[in-house]
Amino acid sequence: MLLTLPAVGALRRALPGAQLAYAAPPAAAAVAERCPHIDETLAVRFPPFGGPGARDGTWPATLRAEASKLAGRFDAALVARPDDPWSGELVAAASIPVRLGFDMPRTRPHVTDVLPLPAHRHVAFDGFDLADALLARLSVGRTARILHACLVPSDADEDEGRRALAAVRAEGPLIVLHPGSGWPLKNWPASRWRGVAVELARRYRTRPLVAGTAAEQTLAREVAHGTPAINLAGRLSLGGLMAVHRRARLVVTTDSGALHVAAAMRVPAVGVFGPGDPFCFAPLAPPARVRIVRAGLPCSPCGTLEHPPCGAVVEPDCVRAIDVDAVLRAAAELLRTPSRAASPRARSGSL
Numbered sequence: 001m002l003l004t005l006p007a008v009g010a011l012r013r014a015l016p017g018a019q020l021a022y023a024a025p026p027a028a029a030a031v032a033e034r035c036p037h038i039d040e041t042l043a044v045r046f047p048p049f050g051g052p053g054a055r056d057g058t059w060p061a062t063l064r065a066e067a068s069k070l071a072g073r074f075d076a077a078l079v080a081r082p083d084d085p086w087s088g089e090l091v092a093a094a095s096i097p098v099r100l101g102f103d104m105p106r107t108r109p110h111v112t113d114v115l116p117l118p119a120h121r122h123v124a125f126d127g128f129d130l131a132d133a134l135l136a137r138l139s140v141g142r143t144a145r146i147l148h149a150c151l152v153p154s155d156a157d158e159d160e161g162r163r164a165l166a167a168v169r170a171e172g173p174l175i176v177l178h179p180g181s182g183w184p185l186k187n188w189p190a191s192r193w194r195g196v197a198v199e200l201a202r203r204y205r206t207r208p209l210v211a212g213t214a215a216e217q218t219l220a221r222e223v224a225h226g227t228p229a230i231n232l233a234g235r236l237s238l239g240g241l242m243a244v245h246r247r248a249r250l251v252v253t254t255d256s257g258a259l260h261v262a263a264a265m266r267v268p269a270v271g272v273f274g275p276g277d278p279f280c281f282a283p284l285a286p287p288a289r290v291r292i293v294r295a296g297l298p299c300s301p302c303g304t305l306e307h308p309p310c311g312a313v314v315e316p317d318c319v320r321a322i323d324v325d326a327v328l329r330a331a332a333e334l335l336r337t338p339s340r341a342a343s344p345r346a347r348s349g350s351l
Helices: 002-014 026-033 059-070 085-093 124-137 155-167 190-204 214-224 238-247 257-264 324-335
Strands: 021-024 040-043 076-078 098-102 113-115 175-178 250-254 269-272 290-293
Touching: 002 124, 002 257, 021 026, 026 040, 026 238, 059 085, 076 124, 085 098, 098 124, 113 124, 155 238, 175 190, 175 257, 190 214, 190 324, 238 257, 250 257, 250 324, 257 269, 269 324, 290 324
Parallel strands: 021 040, 076 098, 098 113, 175 250, 250 269, 269 290
Antiparallel strands: none
16 A cells, blocks of 8 residues: 555646545555545455455445445546455446556456556556556646655654653664564564564664554564563554654564555665565665565565465565574664654655
8 A cells, every 4th residue: 555655646746636535444544644645535344355355245235335435426546456356346336437457357347447467566656557547538648657655644643653752761773673564474583583673782772662563462572572672562553653663763674564654754674575576565765775685585586475385374484594694784784874863854755
């Protein structure tokens, strides 16, 4: 979702008078709410990826209810994820006249304008293709393809971040660790995160913060246990996390949404990649502000998060082959660069 925001900004610049709405699952709606280019966020109860969805019989009724909220309100819809039957069904059921999506079997039946399947490239460009196709229909021209993910924490977010840091008496250079992700196959072993936490604390005289969602509290406790690290998992909203990131000197994270939040807040970040492809999913940040750490095995990246060729369920070889020293070297490179002050003008990320 974060990687679609550059295209949202392009649409806003091309169509300044348009009403732009973003449909997202409730848990992700907070991202859209903090993008100033978006006028309205629609929280939609989509089935989870990898879940039973329509097979359990609940989606048709949910679809009708959610589509009724959109019906008669929109002239066009862009289905940003190439293989997305749920969004395709939603905009079709809402009878939105112009529906643009990619040529995937589960998406194709629901859209009016079918775009060729994207090539192997960064996924942020998918949104630009959709935006350009819409603009061509309107004879407006093409988008300026600026890789700029604009997120702005609110004043309440800033207050939450300040309170969270004051409560744990965070001192020294602020370093945030994110050991979790939305896919267990991406996660690096907790024991190695502990090694990183111990060494960062020793070398830089700080107490790293271990962040994560409420569902990741057990993992965060395991990482922080026996180290100087402070466990903040489950104690920050997305906006609070943005405010904490904005004040950080470094963020170290898995291949996850937290990595892209750090990039949007213009914070130096280390991303630990396993099966995911950094060519397609690297954060939108200049090279001086990001380091990608991966093992580089012949089978990696496979790009498969549910049933990888290696058969792993957790900690595949491409993840386990990454050692603590590799992550610490990447962190040291970024920590040697000059720090930047956390000011209101540094709240949105760009490339």
